[in-house]
Amino acid sequence: MAPHRSQVVAPLLRRESMGDAYHVLTFDVGRDLGAAPGQFLMVRGAEWGDAPLLPRPMSYLSGGPTPSILVKVVGEGTTRMARAEPGEPFSLVGPLGVPWRAPSPGRRPVLVAGGVGVAPLLFLARGLVAAGTRPVAIYGGRTKKDLPLDDDLALISDLHVTTEDGSRGQRGRVTDVLEALLAEDVEVFTCGPDRMMAAVADICARRDVPCEVSVETPMACGYGVCLGCPLPAAGGGYIYACTEGPCIDARRIDWNRPDHPPRAAGRAS
Amino acid sequence: MNRLATRIGALELKNPVLTASGTFGYGLEYDDFFDVATLGGICTKGLSREPRAGNPPERICETPASMLNAIGLANVGVEAFCRDKLPVLRERGVTVVANIFASSTDDFVAIAERLGGEPGVHALELNVSCPNVSHGGIEFGKDPKLAAQVTAAVRRAAKLPLWVKMSPEAGDIVAVAKACEGAGADALTAINTIRGMTIDVDTERQRLANRTGGFSGPALRPIALRIVWDLVGAVSIPVIGIGGISTWRDAVEFLLAGASAVQVGTASFADPCAAKKVLDGIAAHCERQGTSVAELIGRARR
Known part of the structure; x- marks a missing residue:
């Protein structure tokens, strides 16, 4: 806490x-x-x-x-x-909440952002650059209008952009680029729509690469009182996004349980 | 003389502002924001005999000047509360009202006995009005006979002051209130949430996984105030007012209607210092008016 x-x-x-x-x-x-x-x-x-x-x-x-x-x-x-x-x-x-975990020495950070999910990754990237590591970043959106602050991210990372309609960067999804970039010595930090993070987490799990996600859920208080922000936990039960997240090891979340509601990033109304 | 003191049966509170069960955790979560020991008391998250994981998401959503919740009484269980939470509250001098929930009279009794042996618990609040669980809860609170039966059983099991939290969904809430009074309740808390629903027009499904959720927040206030007014007129034990109280003015409305104390609930989500601000506002009001909380109570009835 x-x-x-x-x-x-x-x-x-x-x-x-x-x-x-x-x-x-x-x-x-x-x-x-x-x-x-x-x-x-x-x-x-x-x-x-x-x-x-x-x-x-x-x-x-x-x-x-x-x-x-x-x-x-x-x-x-x-x-x-x-x-x-x-x-x-x-x-x-x-x-x-819990911040991004400290990058592991010897691993190359790859940041995977979807739309408004870029915010905590830009904050992370600035810290990485200040500490002497220029990260790789993959930034995706539906169209070029869904890539806020892409210029800021381009300044401090080796940036790959994807759009679903091809209006900027590579046509497709962030996962297409991620598959090609993954290597044994990489670690992934991701924030974006739930389905995107689930797909990123799945790729990382299959390739045995560490993956840290920043989750978003509806929330009334933000500090463990309302209990309105449960996520299905791997192994059963729930974890709370506000106190056990928002940054959390992707393997601690059960992305496929029926009670995992798919959420778009920026859902808090 | 303490202008703010109020009395709930045998229990003297240093001021009339408590925090509502389910909106204040186990009290310590708010310690970073203000000294929770300055409040009249805190009502804990509803405690059950065993820990409960709660309902699947989504559990909450916002509605106009209000919200719906269907948490499903997720809580650490009475043992963990006694072991991990209560000692710190006791040491801090917090007045603790333990809100308890069960789906059978036997379990209510077991929890009451467990808490009755713990120093630092000042009163029990019987939750017979939770709308979000499939067994127990509201079923006890809708029926005068069942409500009286649970109240009497807990009354026998623990010497602690006993408050019963009323459901606005009882067909005849005055009958339930009188039945609880007759069965030995020391006070009534009114009101718990009322079930509401909202549907997402894009997905064409209810927003809450539980389909319905307890409706709370400022929009509920006039209904709560009316019920408190009715109960104060019908029973001779103290009534603790709750429902949409966000500011000191809201709280004073309930005092004027005859409530002996108030609980601040959903407002703590909008502003973590809401309860403290309500308390400070009541204090300033009494100072300005040259009056006391005891004098304010029920003044609109005279």
């Missing part, structure tokens, strides 16, 4: 919008709350009143005294975020 999570009310510093669907929100917290790549925070407009009621779980895109998140518009809460203007106060609860 994160030892120093806290709640702050911080004004929006800026919003950078990439079309209607994707928005980077940066908050002026004024001090570093110590978020590590892979951790998340619960975000809610401090002036939302009774609705939308619940805060939205969002991975950190960056940390420090001005942390940022990448928002995909999927419902009422994210619509409000997409329209927020600088100065609007937000309640931020974080840092929460």
Whole structure:
């Protein structure tokens, strides 16, 4: 459990919008709350009143005294975020959850991102580069419009892009590229739609390559109270995305159990 | 003199603000946000005789100014609670109300006996109103005879103050309340959630795997307040008000209606410091008005 999570009310510093669907929100917290790549925070407009009621779980895109998140518009809460203007106060609860595990010495990190799932991987990539490792990244979306921040990722990784319609990069899916890139000394970090992560986890398991996923589920609290974020655990029972994740070894999740609801990334409304 | 003190039968609370079962874990989860010992008390996640894994996902979804949950009483079980959670709560000076759940009277009695022997448990809250489990729960809370039977059995099993949490789905909630009072309940908690449903128009399926879920949050408040009003008029034991309380003003509404204390529930998800803010707001209100919680209780009835 994160030892120093806290709640702050911080004004929006800026919003950078990439079309209607994707928005980077940066908050002026004024001090570093110590978020590590892979951790998340619960975000809610401090002036939302009774609705939308619940805060939205969002991975950190960056940390420090001005942390940022990448928002995909999927419902009422994210619509409000997409329209927020600088100065609007937000309640931020974080840092929460388990960060990405430390990269293993001697293994080459391969980052596999789908759509808005790029956010925690960009944070990870920046840390890797700062530590002297330029990662390989595979970034996929349905079309070229579903690749927010691809330019940022290209600057700090050896990037392979895929789109299902071929509008950018290779036509196909991230798994097509991953199959070709996998080698014994690789380890994979992935975040994206559930079906994508399940496919990535399956490939890694078959090739005996470590795979760390960042999961997303609906969540009311973010710190182990509401119990609204269960994932089917390998071996039975449930694990909770908020306290045992969001970053977790892919082998700990049962991706094929009937009670594993398929979720698109950016599902928190 | 403590302007905020209130009395639930034999149990004196330093203030009237508690946290609702299922929205506050086992109390310690909120320790990073504020000192939970400052509250009037906490109601634990519903404890069962054995640990429970809970329902399959999805378990929660948001609805207008409200949410649905079908957690299925996932909990660590009464033994793990006594071993791992309670000693820390006791040491911290937290007033602990243990919410207990079972699908048979025998199991209710066993849990009550186990908790009755533990220092640091200040009261039991009998959950006979959970809408999200297939056996027990709400079935006990809908029928005056069954509710009285469970209440009486637990009453005999433990000397602790006994609260019974009312279901708004009882056909005649006043009859259930009177039956529990007659069977020895020290207080009533009103209300638990009411079953709701939502359907995803894209998948054409219910959003919750359980199909229905307990409806909670600000949208529930007027219904809860009305029921608390009715119960306060019908029984002579204290009523603890719960249902959509987010701010101190909401809490004072329940006090004015006659509730002797309140529980903050879903609001803790929207704001982890909600219960503390409700408490601070009530304190400031009493200060401004030159009044006390004891004086506020039931004032709208006079």
